[in-house]
Amino acid sequence: MNEEKLYRGPSGKGPKIVAIGGGTGLSTMLRGLKRHTNNLTAIVTVADDGGGSGVLRQELGMLPPGDIRNCLEALANVEPLMGELLHYRFTEGSLKGQSFGNLFLAALNGISGGSFEQAVSRMSQVLAITGRVLPVTTANVQLEAELENGARVLGESKIFYCKKREDCRIRRVRLLPERPPALESALEAIREADMILLGPGSLYTSIIPNLLVEGIAQAIMDSDALKIYIANVMTQEGETEGYTNADHIQAIFQHSLPGLFHLCLANSANIPADILSRYAQEGAEQLRFDKEACARLGVELVSRPVSTTRRGFVRHDSELLAAALLELHAQKSVRIAGLGRYRME
Numbered sequence: 001m002n003e004e005k006l007y008r009g010p011s012g013k014g015p016k017i018v019a020i021g022g023g024t025g026l027s028t029m030l031r032g033l034k035r036h037t038n039n040l041t042a043i044v045t046v047a048d049d050g051g052g053s054g055v056l057r058q059e060l061g062m063l064p065p066g067d068i069r070n071c072l073e074a075l076a077n078v079e080p081l082m083g084e085l086l087h088y089r090f091t092e093g094s095l096k097g098q099s100f101g102n103l104f105l106a107a108l109n110g111i112s113g114g115s116f117e118q119a120v121s122r123m124s125q126v127l128a129i130t131g132r133v134l135p136v137t138t139a140n141v142q143l144e145a146e147l148e149n150g151a152r153v154l155g156e157s158k159i160f161y162c163k164k165r166e167d168c169r170i171r172r173v174r175l176l177p178e179r180p181p182a183l184e185s186a187l188e189a190i191r192e193a194d195m196i197l198l199g200p201g202s203l204y205t206s207i208i209p210n211l212l213v214e215g216i217a218q219a220i221m222d223s224d225a226l227k228i229y230i231a232n233v234m235t236q237e238g239e240t241e242g243y244t245n246a247d248h249i250q251a252i253f254q255h256s257l258p259g260l261f262h263l264c265l266a267n268s269a270n271i272p273a274d275i276l277s278r279y280a281q282e283g284a285e286q287l288r289f290d291k292e293a294c295a296r297l298g299v300e301l302v303s304r305p306v307s308t309t310r311r312g313f314v315r316h317d318s319e320l321l322a323a324a325l326l327e328l329h330a331q332k333s334v335r336i337a338g339l340g341r342y343r344m345e
Helices: 021-032 052-059 066-075 079-089 098-113 117-125 157-167 184-192 201-212 216-222 246-257 273-281 291-296 318-330
Strands: 017-021 040-044 134-135 142-147 152-154 170-176 195-198 227-229 263-267 300-306 307-310 313-318 332-337 341-344
Touching: 017 021, 017 201, 021 040, 021 066, 021 201, 021 313, 021 318, 040 066, 040 184, 052 066, 052 098, 066 079, 066 098, 066 117, 079 098, 098 117, 117 134, 134 184, 134 291, 142 157, 142 201, 152 307, 157 170, 157 201, 170 246, 184 216, 195 318, 201 216, 201 246, 201 291, 227 318, 246 263, 246 291, 246 307, 246 318, 263 318, 273 332, 300 318, 313 318
Parallel strands: 017 040, 017 195, 040 134, 195 227, 227 263, 263 300
Antiparallel strands: 142 152, 142 170, 307 313, 332 341
């Protein structure tokens, strides 16, 4: 496929930012960042096999559209009615639970001859998105998890249930087939970035799968960009119960390369006690600060109030998060000679 035909979105305004992940955390961050830069690239996991995405993946043989669609919606510049239409989920019949946005992307995949990359590019044009959205790979991959007791489970959507049943931590995850090739345009975006962001999102099912794609972790490691891991606000039931910031960082390094990044942004906003109590009933808690443990891993932990509470749930606030990230980028970055990392001053 001719790379020049791919939609690249507007350019020329703001720093070149690459955001890597999946799920709702990534799309939330993108909504804030697009107000500050046009040079924005989202690199998104394609390991999902549950919900509406899983159905389309199984029945049509296409890559899962859900996480990609969320990012396209976040970066779209369309009338409110179009945004509402993309987000609409059918409530009955054989399409019950399926979103129109997923079906739209599936149709574009069909008229693009099965080229998912081209389908995403075409949808980007239709929605006039700010920046670009790229699948991390176009390989048909599945995610397998191995737990500390030796149990294994294949399928991203099954990991939650297996971990809850076995009641032990995840030892590692891997893609099948292993080390699939990265999209060249994704590697190019990483090489050209001024700032590379990992997360926020599910540790083992949204962030790490991207780093298991051939060339992605090494490209991040080789980059001179400011590299920031955005920590989740809360631990995640069925995935990271009992984890600290350092536990998250250690898991990422174990699955990629030690020293992949040297800055972690954590939330410092107050969370109401009643909300914390409700999360505790599900085995989740506010992610604990552990600056010394992070420092031993070579990572500086910085905190900003970047969360909000809506309808009883704690989420990153898109505007506060974007402002904090742009503040860190704007601060003078002092390169530590020969190590390719930064110290914030």
